[in-house]
Amino acid sequence: VLTAVITLEHQVKPVTVRIYTVLDGTPILTRWLEITNTGDKPMPISACYPWSGVLHTSSDLGRDLYSGAETQHYSIGYMAGDGWGQEGGFEWRSIKNTGVRIDGRYRRARHRHPMFVVRDDVNGEHFIGQFAWSGGYVFEFDYDGSSHKKLSESNLFFRVGMAAPAPLRVISPNETVKTPEVLLGMVCADFDTAVQAMHSHLRKSFFMPQPRGRCGWIEAGIGPEYELTPELVHQAISTAAQFGAEVFFIDASWYSDTGTTWGETVGDWDVGNRFPNGLKEFRDHVHKEGMLWGLWMEPERLGDKSRTIKEHPEYLGVGYEQKEHAGEELDGILDLTNPAIARWMEDQICRVIAEHELDFFRLDANFETGIIQWNKRDGYIENNAWRYYEALYGIFDRVRQRFPNLILENCSGGGGRTDVGMVRRFSHTWVTDWQPAPRSFSITNGMTIALPPEYVDRQLIGTGTSNNVAADIDFQARLCLFGRPSIAGILWPLNAKPNPVLLDRISHMVKLHKEFVRPMIDTGRIYHHTPDVTKPDPEGIGVIEMASWDKTRAIAGIFALARFSQRDFRLRFRGLDAGMSYKVTSDNTGSTFKVDGCELMYNGLDIRLGTALTSELILVEKA
Structure with missing residues (x-):
């Protein structure tokens, strides 16, 4: 790893900026700034763009092409949806000479992952960038390529910055502040190569090591969608063990009393009266079943009926539109800029972890994470x-x-805080709270563009995310294979007989993940055959492939989406070795056959799907 540092001293203002750029051997660079107030008075920062300038210039092309309306020079790929439940909707659009601006968590909502891909449609390069920042942000692109200019005279300018009401920061004399990191790279190759370059960089030098030395835990849990009782929790634990879960946690409401709403008393992190014997009996049961034990917590907020908000209203941050957040609904955000309040919150987190002997901790944040305080x-x-x-x-x-x-799991009302700055500190992240089919495909598709698949939670059944309202169970289960699966612990009513077919299909997916997918997921390469699937109910066909780094195994999921009419699809694998021979298995039929890699890559397999919201899974391993 090499670090280059450039120091800039302003000739008028008393400020020094040190520009850090880190190279780790992948095509991705990491950039941040350190800003020092060298004067004797406080200095406000009204705007801050850690990386800005010319992203691409065509001055050396030597081509006599003009960049008029008929010539599309650049396109940008980004997450089109910014609202709750709209995560992962990756979309391409043209960059016109009027420019493009993409906002999140300030001028737009919080569920847009802060990343972009710029494609040079003339020359084929791809630029891919991420902003490691959990607050408001803006990406701006300005294409200077009007119709009278040749392409050889055109330039694409860009900047990546923090977005909030000014000033963003007031620096004391002799104080130095560090900006969030921007991750940016370019490949002279296709879209998949750009995505894989970013994933390689995140895995190699940006994300922190996984606890317990591994990833891909199969989770199960139970939460506030039910009126929790000890009997219901014990049934959920037993059910989770039946289908092979490795982690079991109690979601929101373990601290609330019977008959109350889960959000009303966040901030009071003591066991509610719904569990008169405490939580030890559940922890013991989970461990007896051979699973790890965990709890949910939303430590950054105080509920409007919590004891803490009544005793310490001064803990709350102040909003621009009112005197203070009163804790109503999903307000009540702590002022973590106050060191004493931040220490109190950290103490609560550590107390819950230690007191309940947690193996797993699930963070949530059900508020506007741009922090407009x-x-x-x-x-x-x-x-x-x-x-x-x-x-x-x-x-x-x-x-x-x-x-x-x-094990630390990140969540924010679904995927409200999936940026790599937050995720780098966690084992993986929840990416949505709403995933009925066919939306579930576009979420999986887009979020595995943004993040390596082992960091992307995919859920099968339960916890209020509507993933059981459409499509057969295999459609949803197979999407879990391209991420890290979570499964509800409540699959049938209390004391009811289990549905053996349901249990069998869940167990089948879990077995496939443990034995076939998990050995390759944290080093494997993902290929998005249909990357831009953007409609609220995506249409047509969707295809994702994951292959091991050594090309000895792969899986491909083929999903019929809404308004499906293309009954036959030719699947050509991208991550195999043309010189190897492979055993191929159809998960729909269970049939297997041997075929050469060159056949799978160049001629492909004809896959037939009968109707919308059905799927096929093809497994390939070296013969």
């Missing part, structure tokens, strides 16, 4: 987000150090 600082109205996330990142860095074997 402010504090008075040195005569300025400073936005809280920069200091807030410095504090939050520091808290979970220390939690990881204190509890090195603790």
Whole structure:
């Protein structure tokens, strides 16, 4: 790993900027700034773009082409949806000479993952970027290529920055602040290669090591979609063990009393009266079944009926539109810019982990994560987000150090905080709270563009995400193979007889993940045969492939989406070796046959699907 540092000293203002660029051997560079106030007075930062300038220039092409309306020089791929339940909708659009701007968590909602891919449609290069930042952000692209210019005279400018009401930060004299990182790289290759380059960089040098030395845990849990009782929790634990879960956790409401809503008393992290004997009996049962034990927590917020908000209203941050957040609905956000309040929150997290002997911790954040709060600082109205996330990142860095074997799951009302700055500190992340078919395909498709598949949670049945309202169970189960599976613990009513067919299909998926997928998932390569699937109910056909790095095994999922009419599809594998021979298995029929890699890659397999919301899974391994 090499680090290059350039120091800039302003000739008018008392400020020094050190530009850090890290190279790790992958095509991706990591960039951040360190800004120092060298004066004797506080200095406000009104705007901050850690990376900006010319992304691409065509000056050396030597081509006599003009960039008029008929010539599309650049396209940008990004997550089109920004609202709840719209995660992962990857879309391409043209970059016109009027420019393109993409916002999230400030001028737009929080469920858009902060990444982009720029494609040079003339020359074939792909640029891929991510912003390791959990607050508001903006990506701006300005194509200087009007119709009178030749392509050889055109340039594409860009900048990646933080977005919030100014000032973003007030720096004291002699203080140095660090910006979030921007990850950016270019490949002279196709889209899949660009995505794999980013995944390789994240795995190699950006994400932190996995606790317990592994990933891909099969999770099960139970949450506030049910009125929790000890009997129901014990049934869920037993059910989870039957289908092969490795982690069991109680989601929101373990701290709430019977008859209350889960969000009303967050902040009071003591066991509710619904569990009069405490939680030890559940932990013991989970461990007896050979699983790891965990709990959910939303530590950054105080519910409007919590004891803590009544005793300490001063813990809350102040919003721009009102005196303070009153804790109503999903407000009540702590002011983590206050070190004492941040320490209190960290103490609550560590107490819950230690007191309940957790193996697994699930974080949630059901609020607008752009942090539209402010504090008075040195005569300025400073936005809280920069200091807030410095504090939050520091808290979970220390939690990881204190509890090195603790599995940490990130969530934010689904995928409201999936940026790599947050995810790097966690074992994996929840990516949505709403995944009925065929939406579930576009979520899996898009979020495995944004993140390596072992970091992407995919769910089968339960916890209020509507993934059981459409399609057969295999459609949803097979999507779980391209991420890390979670399965509800409640599959049938209390004391009812199990559905053996349902249990068999879930167990089949779990077995496939453990034995076939997990050995390759954290080093494998993912291929998006149909990357831009964007409609709220995506149409046509969707295909994802995952292959091991050594090309000895692969899986491909073929999914019939809404308005499906293409009955036959020719599947050509991309991640195999043309010189190897393979055993191929159809999961629909169970039939196997041997075939050469060159046949699978160049001629392909004809896959026939009968109707919408059905699927096929093809497994390939070296013969």
